[in-house]
Amino acid sequence: MGSLHVDQVTVEFPLGPNTPPVKALSNVQLEIQQGEFVVALGASGCGKSTLLNLLAGFLSPSTGQIKLNGNIVAGPGADRAVVFQKHALLPWLNVIDNVAFGLKLRGIGKSERHEIARKHLKQLGLEAFETHPVYQLSGGMQQRVGIARALASDPEILLMDEPLGALDALTREKAQELIIRIWKESSKMVFFITHSVEEALFMGTRLIVMSPRPGRITHTFDLDFSKKFLAGADARAVKASPEFIGMREQVLKIIFGDEEASGGDHV
Amino acid sequence: MSEQKKPPSNPFFGSLFKIKPTKPGEVYGVPGQGDSLLISAISALCLIGFWSLATWAGWIKPLFLPSPIAIFNKFVQVSTEGFAEKTLFEHTRISVLRVFGALILACATAIPVGLAMGMSRVMRGIFDPPIEFYRPVPPLAYLPLMIVWFGIGELAKVLLIFLSIFAPVAIGTRSGVRSAAIEQVHAAYSLGASPWQVLTQVILPAALPEIITAVRIGMGVGWTTLVAAEMVAATSGIGFMVLSASQFLQTSTVIMGIFIIAAIAYAFDMLMRFLERKLVPWKGHA
Ligand SMILES: Nc1ncnc2c1ncn2[C@@H]1O[C@H](COP(=O)(O)OP(=O)(O)OP(=O)(O)O)[C@@H](O)[C@H]1O
Numbered sequence: 001m002g003s004l005h006v007d008q009v010t011v012e013f014p015l016g017p018n019t020p021p022v023k024a025l026s027n028v029q030l031e032i033q034q035g036e037f038v039v040a041l042g043a044s045g046c047g048k049s050t051l052l053n054l055l056a057g058f059l060s061p062s063t064g065q066i067k068l069n070g071n072i073v074a075g076p077g078a079d080r081a082v083v084f085q086k087h088a089l090l091p092w093l094n095v096i097d098n099v100a101f102g103l104k105l106r107g108i109g110k111s112e113r114h115e116i117a118r119k120h121l122k123q124l125g126l127e128a129f130e131t132h133p134v135y136q137l138s139g140g141m142q143q144r145v146g147i148a149r150a151l152a153s154d155p156e157i158l159l160m161d162e163p164l165g166a167l168d169a170l171t172r173e174k175a176q177e178l179i180i181r182i183w184k185e186s187s188k189m190v191f192f193i194t195h196s197v198e199e200a201l202f203m204g205t206r207l208i209v210m211s212p213r214p215g216r217i218t219h220t221f222d223l224d225f226s227k228k229f230l231a232g233a234d235a236r237a238v239k240a241s242p243e244f245i246g247m248r249e250q251v252l253k254i255i256f257g258d259e260e261a262s263g264g265d266h267v
Numbered sequence: 268m269s270e271q272k273k274p275p276s277n278p279f280f281g282s283l284f285k286i287k288p289t290k291p292g293e294v295y296g297v298p299g300q301g302d303s304l305l306i307s308a309i310s311a312l313c314l315i316g317f318w319s320l321a322t323w324a325g326w327i328k329p330l331f332l333p334s335p336i337a338i339f340n341k342f343v344q345v346s347t348e349g350f351a352e353k354t355l356f357e358h359t360r361i362s363v364l365r366v367f368g369a370l371i372l373a374c375a376t377a378i379p380v381g382l383a384m385g386m387s388r389v390m391r392g393i394f395d396p397p398i399e400f401y402r403p404v405p406p407l408a409y410l411p412l413m414i415v416w417f418g419i420g421e422l423a424k425v426l427l428i429f430l431s432i433f434a435p436v437a438i439g440t441r442s443g444v445r446s447a448a449i450e451q452v453h454a455a456y457s458l459g460a461s462p463w464q465v466l467t468q469v470i471l472p473a474a475l476p477e478i479i480t481a482v483r484i485g486m487g488v489g490w491t492t493l494v495a496a497e498m499v500a501a502t503s504g505i506g507f508m509v510l511s512a513s514q515f516l517q518t519s520t521v522i523m524g525i526f527i528i529a530a531i532a533y534a535f536d537m538l539m540r541f542l543e544r545k546l547v548p549w550k551g552h553a
């Protein structure tokens with residue numbers, strides 16, 4: 001059973017000799033168990049990406065520590081795959097070679113890595129685009145290639161920073177459903193950042209709401225809307241149910257409260 | 268705020284900046300759109316026509332400007348009979364070999380140096396002073412020194428061209444290192460890449476478009492330098508042919524040589540553009 005522990009983590013960014021550092025995260029405590037889908041919501045600048053960069057190993061905490069299966073995270077690694085908002089694919093490789101890129105880095109032979117990649121392309125409905133150049137795909141398809149690439153290296157946890165933020169509404173809802181299905185099949189841990197309250201409630205098994213200055217987790221909710229969807233309920237029906245709407249308004253109130261408290265500096 | 272802004276009244280600038288609503292296929296407000304090939308062809312034909320007229324009517328003496336026909340005849344003559352004991356083809360071949368030799372040498376050294384400079388603070392610190400020192404100096408200014416050191420043989424010429432290509436290629440490669448998006452680099456690390464794999468499989472391919480552009484610029488600089496060097500110290504090559512023909516007042520050979528120099532430079536550039544399309548089809552899409 002895999003698990004991820006964030007233990008009393010604080011992150012401070014130095015700004016210069018005469019200015020106090022930015023407290024991007026303050027005393028963050030978080031635990032993710034195998035099969036959990038944790039969603040992070042919060043006003044811009046509350047430290048969501050900072051937390052994700054910590055989990056990915058791109059950033060080391062000022063104090064505290066992060067452990068994956070009991071081992072301290074000390075840098076990026078293939079056990080924690082990242083899906084970025086901007087797809088970050090490699091345009092000189094075609095679709096299948098992008099998906100197989102992580103396997104190639106590990107020295108897995110071409111036919112074997114293509115076989116694994118093909119399986120994930122199929123899972124994401126991209127089997128017809130194997131040999132296409134990635135820059136000819138639509139934004140939604142590129143994002144699916146990015147997810148397939150992350151899955152192909154069989155990580156313990158998927159880290160996603162607003163992966164659907166740049167998609168149109170319809171593509172976005174389809175992608176949400178796809179990601180939930182894949183998560184259920186693979187039972188991996190997921191840490192997912194979004195700005196959409198609806199997306200967060202629909203997809204997660206747990207929601208953390210963060211507040212800025214200093215960045216911290218202020219609320220945690222357990223969710224079961226994705227279970228209803230996976231049990232066969234229609235996605236729109238789930239999102240239109242009274243419980244869902246009630247929850248949505250409750251979370252929105254918290255986030256708007258933060259915005260007002262901090263002067264409402266929208267960017 | 269109900270008053271509408273009047274468009275600028277100057278019709279020339281108005282049409283230049285496409286400030287009128289555009290036709291389908293054009294974009295509003297983008298200057299200089301549309302295909303200019305036909306206009307260029309007409310322009311070239313007019314120039315040649317005017318040249319023919321001026322020489323035919325005797326406005327200019329053939330000593331200063333022979334007619335286009337005379338130039339073509341000279342081309343045929345030098346191609347078959349040769350100039351200074353070598354045919355036109357041989358002169359051209361020698362010049363092209365000198366440039367390509369120097370280009371290959373320069374790519375083999377400048378690309379690794381440029382990569383190292385882009386990747387490492389220490390390397391940048393080491394290579395910046397010499398490159399920035401000699402780069403702005405015209406190659407002909409240090410040609411005398413090269414001749415003192417290496418004589419008037421091939422070595423001095425190839426080294427001179429090599430130096431003129433080295434700087435632009437190294438500098439272009441160095442700035443190309445920054446073309447990889449930080450997300451691409453992070454994605455590779457989070458897929459388990461080692462720093463060496465990130466260099467060879469992410470940074471180098473991402474830098475390739477800029478490297479090719481740099482080589483293309485280097486090629487142009489190298490060709491210019493070569494022709495100049497051949498005019499100073501050589502017994503063969505296109506530049507030599509042009510200079511020594513001028514000393515015998517063979518103006519038609521001079522002009523013919525200039526056309527050959529231009530044609531080869533153009534062919535080089537076409538070759539590089541072709542390679543660019545083949546090697547980096549994703550350029551501009553990424
Ligand atoms: N490299 C850095 N140097 C200095 N300050 C930083 C740096 N990265 C982030 N910060 C600061 O840390 C805080 C949290 O940033 P972070 O990017 O984690 O926010 P976020 O919640 O992801 O915001 P968004 O929703 O806009 O993506 C912000 O105040 C930001 O200005």
Ligand SMILES: [Mg+2]
Pocket residue numbers: 048049050161
């Ligand atoms: Mg962010």
